[in-house]
Amino acid sequence: MSALFIVRRIFGVMKENGPAHLVSIGTIAVAFFLFSSFLLLPLNFASVLEAWEKKVQIILYLKDGIGEKRIPQLTEALHKEEGIREVRYISQRAAKESFERDLAGYGGVLKGLEEGIFPASFEITLHERFRTPERIRALAERLGAIKEVEEVQYGGVWLERLSLFLYTLRWGVWILGGVLVVIIVSVTANTVRLTLYNKRGEIEILKLVGATDSFVKLPFYLEGGLQGLLGAGGSVLLLLVLFHAFSYKVAPYLSFYFGQLHLSFLPPHMIAWILGIGVVAGLLGGLFSLRKAAGI
């Protein structure tokens, strides 16, 4: 039995039952598209998280009435804290000037505002390895305990939420993956079963003339595997097209909010895994349907 003959038989089988196979491949592709998207999200959210972590800084708002002499002492004390790379003092005057610069177009509104309503603050930049949500939170708590500090602000809540979201997403991918395999096995098994039903005459003849089990069954196993492969391949292709469209059309706008985004597509080993899961799930579908088909 030559490979070419087997391939012809598989495509012959699929052609005769064309619409059912198209629906089956389409369903598998949709299921895999969801799975691949869920793989792609954590991959790129990690880069968003990284971009945010780079931008993150801690702002210590100071209580009113702290003497000018105390500022250098506080600055020095902050520099001694582990993880702090840079400390910048913003006086009440500097804060007011900065506010006025930012709202230059609304000059009239700002008239009459006194310097005293803008608190003095320290803007603290962190070393790279300290820009994790846990370490930022710990540092912010320590700094908040300084008696001159009125309030501590940092993007930690968002970072922590994003980090938790990412963690959930990563686990979600595995759960979704499990559900997906069940869907693919079931869809493929049903399509192969339909093909078996349509080909029962041919199968009966082949068995009666003494065709071997492998000759009769192999095309149906492979048909399942091929469906899985085509479905998975189609989903990766669709995702690639949408990913590029997103990268060129949408990502530049998001950069305003998240900074420069470095979006990346699924790496080759992940694509190979997706195709592999497709083939194995399809083969399993073929196997189950052949086992259920009595007398074959």
Add this chain to the structure above:
Amino acid sequence: MIQFFRVYKTYPGNIRALANISFKIERGDFVFITGPSGAGKTTLLKLIIRAERPDQGEIVVNKRNVARLRNSQIPALRREIGFVFQDFKLLNHKTVYDNIALVLRALGHKKRDIPKRVRQVLRVVGLEEWALKQSPLKLSGGEQQRVAIARALLNTPAIILADEPTGNLDPDLTVEIIDLLEKVNTLGTTVVVATHDTSLVAQYNKRIIPLLRGQLAA
């Protein structure tokens, strides 16, 4: 060539198909298995090709103990037997050529040998070249049964089993098909024809194995 020794077969629901069947068919024989519908003719043929397994008894076909064959040994048994059905069992979406070529491929014949072999067997059953590209549905009943017999002859089997091969044919075509099977028999193939048509059997001076309600009739 074929030997049944005290064979019993009952289907689920306690439906007795065959009971205490013993007979022997020698190499090169032409035998009619006769009996009304439900007599057990088809079951008997199914037992020979191991499409069914006997509940009791031994069946020897061409030196093989059919009842004890492993599943993996069944294809080898069936390659020694050609089977002809009442309803022809041709694939109507394929041409006559493809119907026969598919079986040759299944039996492991080389691709380059197939066209020659297809034409050879079609000549044996008296079909012309024009029939090759036709769908079986465009052929008459007699022609379709000839294609089915050609398919059964592909592997030069030692035995041909025919289950009511003339059941769907008019009297003239019936005689044609039995004559064709007789011709195959003269080439050395053992032929077993199951039929309920007693008038047909009466036209030929052949051995008869009569069945009645699953037992050998006296």
